[in-house]
Amino acid sequence: MPIDELKESQPDVYQQFVTIAETLERHYRDMQDMEFTIERGRLFMLQTRNGKRTAAAALQIAVDLVSEGMLTKEEALAKIDPKSLDALLHPTFEPKALKNACPIASGLPASPGAACGRIYFTAADASEASKRGEKVVLVRLETSPEDIEGMYASQGILTARGGMTSHAAVVARGMGTCCVAGCSEVAISEKAHTLTDKSGHVYREGDWMSLDGSTGKVYGEALPTIEAQVSGNFQTIMQWADEVRTLKVRTNADTPHDAEVAVKFGAEGIGLCRTEHMFFDEARIPAMREMIVSNDVDSRRRALAKLLPMQRGDFKGIYKAMGGRPVTIRFLDPPLHEFLPTEEADIRALAKEMNLTYDALKHTIENLHEFNPMLGHRGCRLAVTYPEIAEMQTRAVIEAAIETRQECGIEVVPEIMIPLVGDVKELEFVKAVVDKTAKEVMAERKMEIPYLVGTMIEVPRAALTADKIAACAEFFSFGTNDLSQMTFGFSRDDAGKFLDDYYKKKIFESDPFARLDQEGVGKLVKMAVDLGKSVRPKIKLGICGEHGGDPSSIEFCHRVGLNYVSCSPFRVPIARLAAAQAKINEKK
């Protein structure tokens, strides 16, 4: 019976019900889902519980309860699940269309949102189709850094292999692009350009497909999507969160586009700008490769000189997008072999292009092979071997800051971040290169600009010797992805194979790459914070691992005294709310 009818037919009972309902909602300070019955004119309340709701409804209720004076702003903030905001920030399927659709397969919900497009099996094909104006879904066995451009061009990404922390999943979350990963229920042939589902149905290039990155479901048809609507309530809640929180929220962004998106979502700076992503670009990778195959410093410098203007341009774009907010730029991190092909045909083609013999290029690639690339020649170890890379990157950072100031009046204080430091002497060595180059550039340009040099804390030894390192580092940024890998001895790329057994056998409760392990990894973070502050009391402290966007990890970051968390643009609102909740919990 509609409630209005009750009001008409039995006004006394209706009034009694309203009073009880108000009492209950006041008592539970939340919207109630009540069951009641009326027998012979008498009202019986049978059950009450906090009502389930969509994220949009939750915000509406929170705002209503505050405006009705039932809750304070802080109480309202505490009631919203930060993770639920995700649904508001991404496209969803039209509920009606979704209801009638039947998934053809299911994978991991690796990056939320709904996507619909024509399938393509290579990054290049996806890019081209996108340029023709098509909506595209990229389908791959797994993705690698070379696929970045195609990933950018796609509405959604589907992979057959890899877990929640595979390349596809991490990059897609960073981009805010829908992704279903590790969908082993379908057979993908990258050669034949086909996807075959369990029933044997074959999907070919150009066929329509829809992905739900929030559930992991894959649909073999085009389903209409609804764009995300960041409503007024959302803005209200975010404003309340900002009033409460003391932890700053930055973003991980490698492009002006990501930076702009993040600022719109409330990012207060960039905590991690990965410079290598810029080198994978089709137009740039040749110069990068030329640098790698160089046999002496001079030819390496010549190749780096080609990269300099591009990199400087990147930084200017990012500085401008951030409008004077702090920008932390991490120097080249990945092992060099990631920039070279692995398949014989590709090596042959590249050798021809580079005017090298196949054997010479093959030899270079073999020499760069590593048994455990995660623990290999990368991060600051590259700058120790090839200081000229750090010189070029410093030049790009400082020149871009000077030009941005000259052209737009934006005052940038770049934060140069040296990755993978394990011993203060590594940092001292690279910092000397940075300082010398920066001084040269400022003399050439006749302009002084301030900048900071700091380090990632991502190697356990860096955390253990953080007092020594803080003597040289002006800031620490906790790279908790790698720090978790090394502290647990887990390779993110491989752990998916056995972590399922860990959950089944109740050894682990949650994925240590998604939720910071406070007992082990957190102990190292805490130790590094304390040691760092003991030497440099005002040292700037942040986190730029994926944990920077996870609410329980954010609470930990607040508690141990970090200044900011940094996360992918689409996680910024989640982090703002989680940071506010951390502050509220602390007061309790």
Place this chain on the structure above:
Amino acid sequence: MPIDELKESQPDVYQQFVTIAETLERHYRDMQDMEFTIERGRLFMLQTRNGKRTAAAALQIAVDLVSEGMLTKEEALAKIDPKSLDALLHPTFEPKALKNACPIASGLPASPGAACGRIYFTAADASEASKRGEKVVLVRLETSPEDIEGMYASQGILTARGGMTSHAAVVARGMGTCCVAGCSEVAISEKAHTLTDKSGHVYREGDWMSLDGSTGKVYGEALPTIEAQVSGNFQTIMQWADEVRTLKVRTNADTPHDAEVAVKFGAEGIGLCRTEHMFFDEARIPAMREMIVSNDVDSRRRALAKLLPMQRGDFKGIYKAMGGRPVTIRFLDPPLHEFLPTEEADIRALAKEMNLTYDALKHTIENLHEFNPMLGHRGCRLAVTYPEIAEMQTRAVIEAAIETRQECGIEVVPEIMIPLVGDVKELEFVKAVVDKTAKEVMAERKMEIPYLVGTMIEVPRAALTADKIAACAEFFSFGTNDLSQMTFGFSRDDAGKFLDDYYKKKIFESDPFARLDQEGVGKLVKMAVDLGKSVRPKIKLGICGEHGGDPSSIEFCHRVGLNYVSCSPFRVPIARLAAAQAKINEKK
């Protein structure tokens, strides 16, 4: 002028010289290398310094000085460089032959000693030649676990690739076999079975070659060697060291032969018996491979049942060789793909042998592929996924102990060591499997025997949470090889490529895999010792990484309160002396 002549011709001066020499040697408490002149019957002393000496001479001098009452035993022990003992324990070249020989190349002095033999380019060829009674030198680009048998059969091992901690180097040191590693000055063709030196001279299978593992030099001819002579002085010094030291010395040994050698050198137990080395044996690897390709628990159990009697036999042999001394047995550690071939031809051959299709076997191998095997599915993670492996190994350990007691009256208390634990729940899970199986075996055999279950501390997280882990572990053994890899974020197999730059640029002083990094890795060790003792005050503590044989690391182990160090058999005397010196230094 011979001193005897002086005695004859100028007895006064001679007497004066003897008095001064005695005064100086008493003052410096060491043999002196003196320069003097006699002018017009007058003695002028020009210079004196501690005399340089061979290791054998150093022992002789120490023993002499003690017997003359010039030094106490402790003072004498303090004067001997423990590392110098190495030379006494391995064959050397005849000095005269060496003087006239010219090396054809130089590599890393990876394992000391002198070797002379005919060269062979595969482990199988080396084994066969050795069975025919030939002296053999194994020449490989690099070695892998499949080469073990061939390495055992060889006098010496020469590799073109790999550093001081490559597979060849580590295994050779363990065996006490001479090894020159990373000798990139020669070109080795494993296909053509040739070695070509810088001058272009080609050496073929069966040609003679000599290696000096103490200098890294390679000779293209047969040089006569002299066997090691462990003299009476050596025994005397060792006895003194044993009287002083409180730190026990165990050995890393995987075979009865190694165990016997180590006991002869004074080992007081086995600190690390790596069970997987037994599975690489030609006769056993088929059952191991059958286990790996099994698709269900039952077929896995059937394959493991084939391994059980072999493994039980291994342990009995080792228990008997150790005569009741403690034996720590580490459960299966390496990733399973190490037991499968990688080359297409080998995969085809194995598929045929195993009655599988090539595609099926290839698929299994691909599924086992890991990006960072060092951080992959290995150690206790294998036992979590396949508890039946731990069951079989427990059965072998306990049955062997029972039979050894029944057959020889030797009472063994096996120490079962679970590797790669990072969280106490992993240990609890595996320990439950061990305890259940042990109970079953003892009920079947109607005999109770005591045993311990403990863990390696080799993952940083284990050190950080050692208090939790000690609640379940009856002993800790610090696996400082892996602990150093993960704490530094260095892969041992790859770090050789960039560590040279670290030494050149004064970032590192020494190889962290050879000498324990006390500042970083040592901090974790200390933390684990303290946390472990806080929960289990009498917890047994040892070290089984390569550092267990390095004098400066041994001093650290003594200082932080470990009960024992464990090292390769040929390092046991070094460790005994270093342990004595640690105690002596502590008193100062």
